[in-house]
Amino acid sequence: MSAASRMFKSLTYLAALIVFLIYAIPFALILITSLKDEQQSKIMNFALPDQLRFENYLTVFEQGDIWRGFSNGMFVSVTVTLLTVLLCAFSAFIIQRRRTAFTRFAYQFLLAGMVAPFSFIPAIKLLQTLHMGNNFSGLIMVDLAGQIPFTILIYYSFVQGIPKEMDEAAVVDGCGPMRMFFRIIFPLLMPVVSTNVVLTFTAIWNDFGNVLFLVPKTAMWTMPMGVFNFQQLYTYNYGLVCAYIAVALLPVLVIYLAGQKYIISGMTAGAVKG
Amino acid sequence: MHHAYKKTYYPVYYLIPILLIFTVFYLSPALLGLLYSLTDASIKTSGIRFVGLENYRLLFSDGGAFFVSIWNQFKFAILDALGKTAIGLLLALLLNRKFRGNHFLRAMIYVPIMFGTIMIAIIFNYILSYDGFLNNLLSGIGLSALTRDWLGSFELAMYSVIAVDIWVGVGWSMLLILAALQSVQKELIECAEIDGATPLARFFHITLPSIAGTLNLSFLLSIISGLKAFDIIYAMTRGGPGHATEVMSTFLVKSMSAGSIGYPAAISVLQFIVITTAAMIISYFSNRRESAS
Numbered sequence: 001m002s003a004a005s006r007m008f009k010s011l012t013y014l015a016a017l018i019v020f021l022i023y024a025i026p027f028a029l030i031l032i033t034s035l036k037d038e039q040q041s042k043i044m045n046f047a048l049p050d051q052l053r054f055e056n057y058l059t060v061f062e063q064g065d066i067w068r069g070f071s072n073g074m075f076v077s078v079t080v081t082l083l084t085v086l087l088c089a090f091s092a093f094i095i096q097r098r099r100t101a102f103t104r105f106a107y108q109f110l111l112a113g114m115v116a117p118f119s120f121i122p123a124i125k126l127l128q129t130l131h132m133g134n135n136f137s138g139l140i141m142v143d144l145a146g147q148i149p150f151t152i153l154i155y156y157s158f159v160q161g162i163p164k165e166m167d168e169a170a171v172v173d174g175c176g177p178m179r180m181f182f183r184i185i186f187p188l189l190m191p192v193v194s195t196n197v198v199l200t201f202t203a204i205w206n207d208f209g210n211v212l213f214l215v216p217k218t219a220m221w222t223m224p225m226g227v228f229n230f231q232q233l234y235t236y237n238y239g240l241v242c243a244y245i246a247v248a249l250l251p252v253l254v255i256y257l258a259g260q261k262y263i264i265s266g267m268t269a270g271a272v273k274g
Numbered sequence: 275m276h277h278a279y280k281k282t283y284y285p286v287y288y289l290i291p292i293l294l295i296f297t298v299f300y301l302s303p304a305l306l307g308l309l310y311s312l313t314d315a316s317i318k319t320s321g322i323r324f325v326g327l328e329n330y331r332l333l334f335s336d337g338g339a340f341f342v343s344i345w346n347q348f349k350f351a352i353l354d355a356l357g358k359t360a361i362g363l364l365l366a367l368l369l370n371r372k373f374r375g376n377h378f379l380r381a382m383i384y385v386p387i388m389f390g391t392i393m394i395a396i397i398f399n400y401i402l403s404y405d406g407f408l409n410n411l412l413s414g415i416g417l418s419a420l421t422r423d424w425l426g427s428f429e430l431a432m433y434s435v436i437a438v439d440i441w442v443g444v445g446w447s448m449l450l451i452l453a454a455l456q457s458v459q460k461e462l463i464e465c466a467e468i469d470g471a472t473p474l475a476r477f478f479h480i481t482l483p484s485i486a487g488t489l490n491l492s493f494l495l496s497i498i499s500g501l502k503a504f505d506i507i508y509a510m511t512r513g514g515p516g517h518a519t520e521v522m523s524t525f526l527v528k529s530m531s532a533g534s535i536g537y538p539a540a541i542s543v544l545q546f547i548v549i550t551t552a553a554m555i556i557s558y559f560s561n562r563r564e565s566a567s
Contacts, residue, residue, distance in 0.1 A: 009373075012368065012371050012373050013373060015368050016368060016373055016375065016376075016379055019365065019368065019379060019383070020375075020379055020382065022441070023382050023383055023385070023386075023441075024382070026397050026398070026401060027397075029397075029400070029401065029407055030397055033400075043410070044400060044401075044403075044405065044406050044407045044410055045407065045410045045411070045414065046407070046411070087291060087292050087295070088292070090288065091288070091289055091291075091292040093284075094284050094285070094286065094288050094289055095289065097280075097283075097284045098280055098284035098286060100286070102286060103286065103289070106289055106293060109293070109296075110292070110293075110296055112301075113296065113300050113301070115498070115549075115550060115553040115554060115557065116301070116304065116546065116549075116550050116553075117502050117545065117546055117549045117550070118300060118303065118304075119303040119304045119306075119307045119539075119542045119543075119545075119546060120303070120526070120542065121303075121307060121310075121526065121530065121535060121538040121539050121541075121542050122303040122304070122306035122307035122310050122535070122539055122542065123299075123303040123306075124317065124535070125306065125310065125315060125317070125535050126298075126302065126303055126306055128317075141295065141298075141299045142299050142300075144295060144299070145295050145296050145298075145299035145300035146300060148292060148295070148296050148300070149296075152292075167283065171279070171283060177282070177283045177284065177285060177288075180283060202388050202390075205390070206388075206389070206390025206391070206392070206393075207390075208390070208391065208392050208505045208509070209504060209505055209523075212527075224390055224392040224393065225392075227392060227393060227396065228392055228396070228509065231396050238400060241396070242400075245393055245396060245397065248393060249389055249393060252388050252389055252390070253385075253388075255388075256381075256385065256388045260381060263384070263388070264384075264449060
């Protein structure tokens with residue numbers, strides 16, 4: 001190896017190290033601070049805590065509304081994810097297979113949501129009028145509607161790659177449209193279903209705007225709203241807030257590690273069409 | 275025969291649920307907003323009175339704060355998109371090289387996108403506040419002259435928020451550009467190498483032209499998302515100090531405090547028009563570029 005290329009290699013590692021630190025330090029700070037007591041955490045620095053204190057974590061679980069945020073978030077995220085998968089997979093299949101002026105219009109109409117922003121304010125009044133403002137149904141429907149444009153897009157392009165002969169074979173075997181879809185086509189969609197599940201779940205779990213505007217009751221708040229509120233409640237107890245954040249980040253981290261390859265394929269699918 | 279088969283097995287009426295849900299819960303609020311903006315509707319009362327263009331008149335006479343928020347939104351979107359694309363390119367070039375830990379680093383840069391903006395905003399509030407980590411670090415290593423009130427200063431707040439948003443979202447641009455880099459034809463680069471082209475010349479004459487379309491796409495799509503940006507700004511500065519980081523949605527939230535629906539509805543109507551128009555112009559350009567290349 002020549003001297004020049006060896007130097008280039010060291011520079012690569014140096015750059016990689018710098019990027020690593022830029023991304024690692026903020027999270028390291030949260031972990032370090034979460035183990036300090038109130039007094040120590042006030043001076044925000046890189047000093048390690050004099051002893052590992054897990055009290056903050058205990059306090060978070062005892063007095064924070066973390067369980068409520070967790071179960072609300074789980075309920076809303078799981079429901080929206082299930083509905084999104086079923087509704088969008090089936091609809092995209094029909095739109096792709098049946099090429100008429102109407103289905104073409106429907107496709108463009110649904111994709112319009114990727115450009116047009118959502119109007120929160122009138123939605124508050126709309127949900128009030130429909131009596132969906134005081135329970136989860138309103139939030140779930142708005143979350144679901146917001147997932148439709150991108151999800152239809154990724155299913156549509158995937159269905160294109162499934163040969164029509166599969167459908168015809170199912171018909172010959174005597175399947176109706178529902179059975180044809182759920183027995184034959186749906187299992188073939190699994191890679192894109194996984195992408196859909198990971199992206200939708202994390203989007204709804206992290207959602208802030210819809211919850212902030214559309215959910216008036218604190219009892220219905222999900223995790224990010226809980227953290228936001230907790231931080232305002234304990235403004236000066238940084239250690240405690242950091243422990244809350246560390247706990248709140250854990251579910252997403254688990255999903256990310258489990259579903260990483262589906263996230264990347266889904267992201268690329270979105271970027272290609274935009 | 276074929277037509278009948280299609281009708282039976284791909285019934286169009288199965289599309290009714292999705293069209294209904296999307297229309298009622300995504301698009302209709304925009305139309306309702308148009309109606310509400312002409313009334314004095316409020317969250318607290320159910321009675322509604324038609325007030326004509328009163329809400330719009332009020333908005334335009336409100337000392338120009340709304341126009342400041344539109345200007346800030348565009349400033350945020352453009353600088354944010356430039357930063358994400360430029361830094362995304364640098365990161366992609368780095369990750370396109372072989373080194374140990376490459377995949378780990380790639381995954382790590384993408385992590386903040388998964389964590390959602392609120393958590394990130396709170397973390398960076400701690401880092402950037404006046405007595406926060408960054409300033410403590412700077413004074414600790416003898417650079418007290420560089421300490422600033424990163425989020426509290428009128429001049430810096432906007433740039434601090436943009437920097438944090440780039441930190442969060444650059445992973446997306448990076449992955450996009452990395453995919454483009456990996457599809458640049460190796461033969462071309464090898465030929466140039468044999469012809470004695472320097473690494474810099476190879477980059478500017480072969481690599482950069484091959485990925486120009488992707489850079490353009492990353493830039494334009496980031497502008498569209500920047501025009502909708504709200505939660506990171508709201509959670510970090512609430513639009514302050516003053517109106518220094520005020521964007522359309524933070525202005526909207528402030529206008530709601532009185533419980534009125536009519537006035538905020540007028541804001542969201544204008545916001546809808548501004549974003550949709552800008553996004554349509556941008557998509558027009560990105561489609562044309564794509565079909566040209």
